[in-house]
Amino acid sequence: MSADRDLSVASWLVSAGRDRRPGSPLNVPPIPASNFILGDARAYSRDDGTPGWDALEELVAGLEGGGYAVAFASGMAGIAAIFDQLRAGSIVALPDDCYQGVAGLALGGERQGRWKVRRIGVSDTAGWIAACGEADLIWLESPSNPMLAVADVDVICKAPRKSGAILTVDNTFATPLNQRPLELGADVVVQSATKFIGGHSDLLCGVVTARELGLQHALRHARELHGATPGTLEVFLAVRGARTLALRLERAQYNAGVLAERLSGHPKVRVTRYPGLPSHATNEAARRQLKGFGTIISFDVAGGAAEADAVCSALRLVQHATSLGAVESTIERRAAIPGQEHLPASLLRLSVGIEEVEDLWRDLDQALRSI
Numbered sequence: 245m246s247a248d249r250d251l252s253v254a255s256w257l258v259s260a261g262r263d264r265r266p267g268s269p270l271n272v273p274p275i276p277a278s279n280f281i282l283g284d285a286r287a288y289s290r291d292d293g294t295p296g297w298d299a300l301e302e303l304v305a306g307l308e309g310g311g312y313a314v315a316f317a318s319g320m321a322g323i324a325a326i327f328d329q330l331r332a333g334s335i336v337a338l339p340d341d342c343y344q345g346v347a348g349l350a351l352g353g354e355r356q357g358r359w360k361v362r363r364i365g366v367s368d369t370a371g372w373i374a375a376c377g378e379a380d381l382i383w384l385e386s387p388s389n390p391m392l393a394v395a396d397v398d399v400i401c402k403a404p405r406k407s408g409a410i411l412t413v414d415n416t417f418a419t420p421l422n423q424r425p426l427e428l429g430a431d432v433v434v435q436s437a438t439k440f441i442g443g444h445s446d447l448l449c450g451v452v453t454a455r456e457l458g459l460q461h462a463l464r465h466a467r468e469l470h471g472a473t474p475g476t477l478e479v480f481l482a483v484r485g486a487r488t489l490a491l492r493l494e495r496a497q498y499n500a501g502v503l504a505e506r507l508s509g510h511p512k513v514r515v516t517r518y519p520g521l522p523s524h525a526t527n528e529a530a531r532r533q534l535k536g537f538g539t540i541i542s543f544d545v546a547g548g549a550a551e552a553d554a555v556c557s558a559l560r561l562v563q564h565a566t567s568l569g570a571v572e573s574t575i576e577r578r579a580a581i582p583g584q585e586h587l588p589a590s591l592l593r594l595s596v597g598i599e600e601v602e603d604l605w606r607d608l609d610q611a612l613r614s615i
């Protein structure tokens with residue numbers, strides 16, 4: 245498989261991960277194989293992968309701007325493989341706002357005595373620079389979930405690191421189209437392919453891309469021994485979804501910009517967080533770091549949990565569902581989720597899809613006015 249890495253991102257997405265030999269199907273079909281006839285590179289798929297995994301890995305590695313990708317059963321499976329690289333007694337620097345699964349994994353490991361966790365504010369750049377000299381795993385997530393704080397990723401990636409430290413950026417919210425941390429000096433980038441890469445709420449998959457081959461080998465080894473292998477149908481659907489990522493993101497991001505602006509002026513909304521809004525706390529960092537401001541908005545409904553729940557129930561086009569990055573808009577009250585009670589009670593996280601923006605606005609406006 246080979247596609248031209250000099251292509252623009254949209255063209256890369258459409259053409260990467262193909263078997264170009266004459267007579268091959270245009271896209272690598274689902275290949276349900278645990279084992280292969282011996283004598284060539286592949287013997288057993290858990291160890292050696294399948295052409296379907298290779299297609300997704302080639303596509304995402306190119307998207308991240310180079311590096312070596314490893315596909316996993318989910319974003320969390322890939323994240324667990326990164327944490328698995330730590331020696332006993334390591335120090336993990338973790339944002340104070342990040343994906344709750346990552347926080348759960350890190351804090352659970354700390355309770356078991358595997359490592360120590362230091363929480364750092366997403367925009368506390370001095371804190372991150374100091375942590376780079378001490379921590380064995382520096383974990384950035386930017387924009388963060390669900391407060392959408394943008395870290396000074398460029399500055400933090402250039403700070404001197406403790407020898408052997410791994411600086412990881414969870415790039416799921418930004419996507420590689422808006423931010424390429426490997427080019428800034430990160431060691432590893434994480435995508436929950438469940439979200440924007442798949443884009444249709446129909447699969448679980450993760451892809452971790454390492455800047456260096458040695459780390460890729462270690463991550464593959466972890467995948468092999470943990471059995472954290474992606475599904476046959478899932479990698480096929482992830483590649484299929486990725487073909488339209490540039491188009492989907494462009495439309496959803498346009499919609500999100502319009503909706504964020506209007507929500508911030510709505511009488512039933514108290515606070516609107518969107519990296520592109522001048523009123524956003526880290527808008528300046530967002531303008532510097534991100535090519536686009538993404539498709540996620542979090543806003544606090546005037547009132548409390550009951551009012552926010554009522555908005556979710558009154559919506560018709562926007563789906564009351566978790567997750568994000570798909571063609572359909574989804575909304576959820578994050579403080580309702582176990583472990584997320586520290587968030588503002590009426591905070592709704594809206595993942596904006598590719599519907600017609602005026603239809604989305606009418607739906608949001610009627611739901612807000614109903615409370």
Ligand SMILES: *Cc1c(COP(=O)(O)O)cnc(C)c1O
Nearest residue numbers: 318319320343414416436438449
């Ligand atoms: C969803 C998500 C994950 C976890 O990915 P799964 O595919 O659900 O395991 C990690 N980080 C971020 C930012 C996410 O949104």
